[in-house]
Amino acid sequence: MRFNRSTPASLFLNALVVACTLILTFPLVWIVMMSLKQQAEVMTWPPRFVFTPTFENFRVLFDAAQAGATSYGTIKVDFLTPVTNSLVISLGAVLVSLIAGVPAGYVLARRDLPMKEDIAFFILGFRFAPVLLVVIPLFSVFQTVGLYDTYFGMIWVYQVVTLPMIVWLSRSYIEDIPKDIEEAAAMDGAKPYRVVWHIVLPLLKPGLIGASLLIFLLAWHNFALGLILSSTKAPVTVALLKLLNPGVQFYPVMAAGLVVTMIVPIVLIILGQRHLERGLTFGAVK
């Protein structure tokens, strides 16, 4: 179908699109620019859009050995550890959620259980409560049982964020797979676990990759859990906060930290996107 719009109308609509784009990208562009500037350039007014970029801020972030000496002051950062922490915790949380959540989603989708909807709602209920509600009592529990500031404890507690999502998403994806297909596989001699392995999981793959990316982002951006339940194993979000030193503010270094924090999920999404085949179940039935 073709629409014919008058020239002023189409100019106006295009202007709107440009305005939206500018508003959305402005903070992003601003941060990226800031991360490439010197401390002195950041503070100038009016802001300069043409400057000689420097990677000094990124060096400061990761070069723990030399960190004490920068061209514009003293700052000691070790950003590599929190990035590693965040990767370990977030990937670990996604993995554990997949292992525990997909079978749970399968049962909720396919089996008749007493009080099934209540169980499902209870699992989702964790998403209603503010994370702090869980964190405060857990703080003393974690310290007592020795889970405080461990990867194990962090991955475990991150399930509050990631597990309900995986359970609910995989449940709805599994409900979308026609039951006939599983019954056909059983007829063809496949035991239940082989039905899941050969039929359900391959059909679930694109959905699960999408869901994993989504909950990875949730885990990656979580702040409160790491702030209270960890110190040396703190995630990158907490490390960003620590860049807000009392005294001198190293704005460009913080901006560089933000850029690094954004880049990791962006890379993962670009990698994952290729696996997101659409409409895989089309053609199975009818």
Add this chain to the structure above:
Amino acid sequence: MAEVRLEGLRKSFGTIEILRNIDLTIDHGEFVVFVGPSGSGKSTLLRMIGGLEPISGGRLLIDNELVNDIDTADRNLGMVFQSYALYPHMTVKENLAFPLRMARAPKAEIATKIAKTASLLQIDHLLDRKPRQLSGGQRQRVAIGRAIMREPKVFLFDEPLSNLDTELRVQMRVQIAKLHEQLGNTMIYVTHDQVEAMTMADKIVILKDGNIEQVGSPHDLYHYPASRFVAGFIGSPKMNFLAGKVEAAHQHGLDVRLEAGSTISVPVQPDQGLIGKPVTVGIRPDDFSSTPGLQGISIALDVDFVEHFGSVTYIYGLAGDETVVARAPKSGSRKDAGKLTLTAAPADCHVFMSNGKSVLRLQAPATWS
């Protein structure tokens, strides 16, 4: 090849009884069709045989082995679903290979069998396609092929043709019937289409409200329906039912006075107890004739609608206050059919008691075989 025996099979969901006391024996190599209106429990019964629906009571035996609690995967059955249920992430070849892979068959055997099945069903050229690249008829053939691969004891078909268009349905009907001749397996086929049942079955099982209404060959069901329900279900257009009253019973049958007028002497089991009782006389539309002078009953019909099929024409009208359908005479026109006198031979009539059961017919109808 296998014998399937159902002994007092029951199914209930909570307090709702879906199937009550189903007793049925399906012989080696028999083609059995379950028919019935929707909600009659025919699909549930098939799924119970397949192990997809738990059995609430009674015994299910395949080759004299009790299989009530045996997993679907271990029953060695093949099933073709209404929705085809092909594995969308696998090619046709992989779909066909799946049952044998599950049985851990050697690769060479799998390849041979795929080639054999594909040529049998003429899907050789489709082997590398995914299900989404196939037409409905092709998908159906692949689904049948996949069910054949394991050489199952029993084939189950759950309304396999209802998603196909009319022409394709006729083709597939013939193909499935031929397949049964070639393979000789026991086949159980569920449909709501009585034409499929009549054309394909060795034995038809008519279900109604969770009970078996009648079991028999297509010929038996058509000519000796056990009840008014069966008589109305089998045959198209539906049998006409005319209210009447038994006036006398004698050695040649019952004399029934129709509300529409005439009295006929129908050759059925003469039961003295029926005298004075209300009955229903059934006459198939194809058994009417408008040749004048034919002995039998005659009914005056007010024609209000004519349906042309090309080869036959059916007339709809009122006889008294009952709707009657009759096959139109070879010649004539609607104008002179305004008021038509139809006749039917008494031997072609059925008599049903007020409880719906039929009175046994004494004369075997002439048929072509």
